[in-house]
Amino acid sequence: MTEIDRLKSLMDILNFRTQRDFALALNIKDGSLSDILRGRGSRISAFIKDRLVYKLNVNIEWLETGVGEPIMKIGPVISEAKEGVPYFDISLSDADTLILMEEQAEYFVNYKPFNDCTAYLPVYGDSMYPRYASGEIIAIREITNFDVLQWGEAYVVMTDEKANHLRSIKMIYQHADQNKLILRSSNPNFKGDTIIDKSNITSLYIIKGKITRNLI
Numbered sequence: 463m464t465e466i467d468r469l470k471s472l473m474d475i476l477n478f479r480t481q482r483d484f485a486l487a488l489n490i491k492d493g494s495l496s497d498i499l500r501g502r503g504s505r506i507s508a509f510i511k512d513r514l515v516y517k518l519n520v521n522i523e524w525l526e527t528g529v530g531e532p533i534m535k536i537g538p539v540i541s542e543a544k545e546g547v548p549y550f551d552i553s554l555s556d557a558d559t560l561i562l563m564e565e566q567a568e569y570f571v572n573y574k575p576f577n578d579c580t581a582y583l584p585v586y587g588d589s590m591y592p593r594y595a596s597g598e599i600i601a602i603r604e605i606t607n608f609d610v611l612q613w614g615e616a617y618v619v620m621t622d623e624k625a626n627h628l629r630s631i632k633m634i635y636q637h638a639d640q641n642k643l644i645l646r647s648s649n650p651n652f653k654g655d656t657i658i659d660k661s662n663i664t665s666l667y668i669i670k671g672k673i674t675r676n677l678i
Contacts, residue, residue: 463528465505465506465525465526466498466499466501466506468524468525468528468532469498469499469506469514469525470499471532472484472514472518472520472525472532475532475533476518476533481495481496481499487517487518488510488513488514488517488518489513489517490510490513498510506525509612511525512575512670512671515575516575516576516601516670516671516672517671518533519533519534519575520532520533520534521533521534534574534575538571538572538573538673539571539572539573540569540570540571540572544570545570545572546570546571546572546573546577547570547571547572547573547576547577547579547580547581547582547601548566548567548569548570548571548581548582549567549568549569549570549571549581549582549583549599550566550567550568550581550582550583551568551584552583552584553584553586554583554586554618554620554629554630554631555586555629571673573601573673575670575671576601576670576671576673578603578670579601579602579603579670580602580603580604580667581601581602581667582599582600582601582602582673583599583600583602583618584597584598584599584600585597585598585599585600585631585672588649588651588652589630589631589632589647589648589649589652590616590631590632590633590647590648590649591648591649592648592649593616593648594616594631594648594669594672597674598672598673598674599672599673599674600618600631600669600671600672601669601670601671601672601673602618602667602668602669602670603667603668603670604665604666604667605617605666605667605668608643608660608663608666609640609660611634611643612634612668613634613635613636614633614634614635615633615634615668615669616631616632616633616634616648616668616669617631617632617633617634617666617667617668617669618630618631618665618666618667618669619631619632619634619645619658619663619665619666620663620664620665620666621658621662621663621664622662622663622664624659624662625658625659625662625663628656628658630645631669632645632646632647632656633645633646633647633648634646635655637657641659641660641661642657642658642659642660643657643658643660643663644656644657645657645658
């Protein structure tokens with residue numbers, strides 16, 4: 463079996479009735495999934511593989527090689543030792559910077575899909591609901607090249623005084639001016655976009671996924 467064959471088999475393994483349901487679960491377009499399943503691409507992109515891991519707990523080793531079980535059985539594990547990614551129990555509004563020291567961590571979360579992340583943080587507020595609800599925990603990875611971003615994805619954005627020291631979780635979209643970015647909430651009750659200059663960003667982190675407290 464090829465990667466594509468194993469991807470097709472996941473629909474049955476995970477009890478998805480239609481290809482559209484499968485695409486919705488991955489938060490990708492039905493047409494994009496259709497192209498993959500029909501073999502129009504030579505391989506499954508890293509972006510899709512990330513979605514399979516953190517949304518459906520798929521074992522990527524199995525997907526790529528056929529070795530092991532299709533679905534990972536072990537979820538996030540808390541470690542008192544420095545094993546995994548540090549969790550910091552702070553609110554973004556209270557953080558001057560996200561240059562965080564390991565000794566300040568509440569604990570460490572060892573969870574293979576997110577072990578390449580910088581930190582775990584709690585979500586406060588409802589501006590990103592239902593994508594991220596208050597009380598959930600997000601896994602973030604630092605971004606250093608602001609010219610290579612994934613439009614429509616959620617980021618933790620921190621800015622300097624010229625942008626009013628903004629500290630927020632927002633979806634980022636492309637602006638007509640390549641030196642600017644559009645920030646947008648996913649909650650329709652939080653209307654209006656925020657436009658910032660890239661030069662005013664002090665720290666930027668992509669949100670790779672989330673976990674809930676009852677998993678750890």
